[in-house]
Amino acid sequence: MSMFCHQCQEALKGIGCNAMAGVCGKTSVVANLQDLLIYTLKGVAEFNQQARKAGLNMAKTDRVIMDGLFSTITNANFDEDSISKRIESALAEREVIKQMLIAQNQYQDYPYPDYATWTGERASFIAKSEETQVGILGTENEDVRSLRSLILFGLKGMAAYAEHALNLGYKKDEISDFIEKALIATEDNSLTADDLVDLTMETGKFGVDVMALLDQANTTSYGHPEMTEVNIGVRNNPAILVSGHDLKDFEELLEQTAGTGVDVYTHSEMLPANYYPAFKKYDHFVGNYGNAWWKQKEEFESFNGPVLFTTNCIVPPKASYKDRIYTTGATGYPGFKHIPDRDKGGKKDFSEIIEHAKTLPAPTQIEEGTIIGGFAHNQVTQLADKVVDAVKTGAIKKFFVMAGCDGRMKSRDYYTNFAQTLPQDTVILTAGCAKYRYNKLPLGDIGGIPRVLDAGQCNDSYSLAVVAMKLKEIFELNDINELPIEYNLAWYEQKAVIVLLALLYLGVKDIKLGPTLPAFLSPNVAKVLVENFGISTISTVEEDMAALLA
Numbered sequence: 001m002s003m004f005c006h007q008c009q010e011a012l013k014g015i016g017c018n019a020m021a022g023v024c025g026k027t028s029v030v031a032n033l034q035d036l037l038i039y040t041l042k043g044v045a046e047f048n049q050q051a052r053k054a055g056l057n058m059a060k061t062d063r064v065i066m067d068g069l070f071s072t073i074t075n076a077n078f079d080e081d082s083i084s085k086r087i088e089s090a091l092a093e094r095e096v097i098k099q100m101l102i103a104q105n106q107y108q109d110y111p112y113p114d115y116a117t118w119t120g121e122r123a124s125f126i127a128k129s130e131e132t133q134v135g136i137l138g139t140e141n142e143d144v145r146s147l148r149s150l151i152l153f154g155l156k157g158m159a160a161y162a163e164h165a166l167n168l169g170y171k172k173d174e175i176s177d178f179i180e181k182a183l184i185a186t187e188d189n190s191l192t193a194d195d196l197v198d199l200t201m202e203t204g205k206f207g208v209d210v211m212a213l214l215d216q217a218n219t220t221s222y223g224h225p226e227m228t229e230v231n232i233g234v235r236n237n238p239a240i241l242v243s244g245h246d247l248k249d250f251e252e253l254l255e256q257t258a259g260t261g262v263d264v265y266t267h268s269e270m271l272p273a274n275y276y277p278a279f280k281k282y283d284h285f286v287g288n289y290g291n292a293w294w295k296q297k298e299e300f301e302s303f304n305g306p307v308l309f310t311t312n313c314i315v316p317p318k319a320s321y322k323d324r325i326y327t328t329g330a331t332g333y334p335g336f337k338h339i340p341d342r343d344k345g346g347k348k349d350f351s352e353i354i355e356h357a358k359t360l361p362a363p364t365q366i367e368e369g370t371i372i373g374g375f376a377h378n379q380v381t382q383l384a385d386k387v388v389d390a391v392k393t394g395a396i397k398k399f400f401v402m403a404g405c406d407g408r409m410k411s412r413d414y415y416t417n418f419a420q421t422l423p424q425d426t427v428i429l430t431a432g433c434a435k436y437r438y439n440k441l442p443l444g445d446i447g448g449i450p451r452v453l454d455a456g457q458c459n460d461s462y463s464l465a466v467v468a469m470k471l472k473e474i475f476e477l478n479d480i481n482e483l484p485i486e487y488n489l490a491w492y493e494q495k496a497v498i499v500l501l502a503l504l505y506l507g508v509k510d511i512k513l514g515p516t517l518p519a520f521l522s523p524n525v526a527k528v529l530v531e532n533f534g535i536s537t538i539s540t541v542e543e544d545m546a547a548l549l550a
Helices: 028-053 059-070 080-103 122-129 142-167 173-185 193-222 247-257 268-275 293-303 351-358 377-382 384-392 410-421 433-437 458-474 494-505 523-533 541-549
Strands: 228-231 239-243 263-266 285-288 307-309 325-328 337-339 370-373 398-401 426-430 452-454 485-490 511-514
Touching: 028 059, 028 080, 028 122, 028 173, 059 080, 059 142, 059 173, 080 122, 142 173, 142 193, 142 247, 142 494, 142 523, 173 193, 193 247, 193 458, 193 494, 228 268, 228 285, 239 247, 239 268, 239 293, 239 351, 247 263, 247 268, 247 351, 263 268, 268 285, 268 293, 268 370, 268 433, 293 307, 337 351, 370 452, 377 384, 377 458, 384 458, 398 541, 410 433, 410 485, 410 541, 433 485, 458 494, 485 494, 485 541, 494 511
Parallel strands: 239 263, 239 307, 263 285, 307 325, 325 337, 398 426, 398 485, 426 452, 485 511
Antiparallel strands: 228 370
16 A cells, blocks of 8 residues: 655655655555545535534534644654544544534535545545545646645645644634635635635635734733743753644643753744743743754654654654653654643643653753744834844845745755855844754854844744834835845745745745745646746755845
């Protein structure tokens, strides 16, 4: 049994992983079951659209769809049992909605597509997942398949951000409504390529909305990120390392480790938790340990304590530390202990991982010193006068947005070299784990403004857009593209896809995207992006530098 998956930047040969396992490490069984989960969620969306029109939408349904999409993001969930449980939940939710519609005389009785009618026990899931229409290759037309993929992968990123906001009590029904409509649209053969291009742009619009919602949720709950020097050394206490993006999980772990003698460190995309005022009151919150997600095999080994994954990105582990990795939320991996979701109004129980930490040695130091971050839109706005003055006097000639994802490929050294080669009168605006390619370089500052301004996680790319819009207003420009800002983005997975679509919706043009263009872009769809938005892939540092500085 083989698979086909082309959703991440590591797609085999730039086409797609189509063997017994993907480059990421997920098996063909898991990959196909994830396709079946998405297929089933389309059926949930089909009936829930009727429920919405009848005023019968249930909050649980929104959560089922968000969580199901989130669990299929690259490197989030490798566990066959976990994905199968989500398929069972989706089938059950679909039936609950159907019966509710029937009871309320709101059920529309017409021939439904297979994704809304198929059913079966877990023993039949694998066979069902191998049916052609379940996966993306069921769409024969290459351009339609490309656009459907672009929309679907944007929805996965959107669902991830929506779930983080929901965990903090923030939700917009129109976002969930759009996710459902767009899921159904990816199965609608009456839609033309032009229709799907329009839907792609609408996906970008809701991408902006969901990132704004998450920004509101995070900053209302924990305060606005502020300029912070983050410790990258260690203390001599047992500790827990937290990876991923979910700040609610992080808050509850900090609360439960207080007074236990167990320290807490962030890793990879959780680094920006150090920037939030609400978390600074915890004296056992030490700082950040390590670098981007793909270095975790060495860094988890030397950390010595347990590791908590609140979201992606999981790398298949070494046997030497596998027994001290925990997952929660949408994540999962065979053999990892999973911390269950919180009951409504309650908190997750992290007691097991805390007790585990007490039995293990303190982290081994791999770095020392500090790094600086916390330049989300509110902090940059406070520095606006200083920034504007630096631009007007010529101290800052250009800003380079170098946001997005990091990855394992040697070709990503390009981003380190690019940052090092930038003239001293330029500033890097960054968000996401792409920053680990240059955030520890001695790039200095311009009049007290650091030359690397880290806004935070990948979803905080929204902050970079807010900053750009604010500068457009200050300089009284008509077009965001008139600003002295260039975009050189790195991508890896589906959260980067929704960030890209959001930027396109906001009108940003001439984005360089690398290290390669997505495998799911057909030549014709890529041509549309090039002609309409000026998207191009990276070349060499020298060539790109000359073009972007021209």
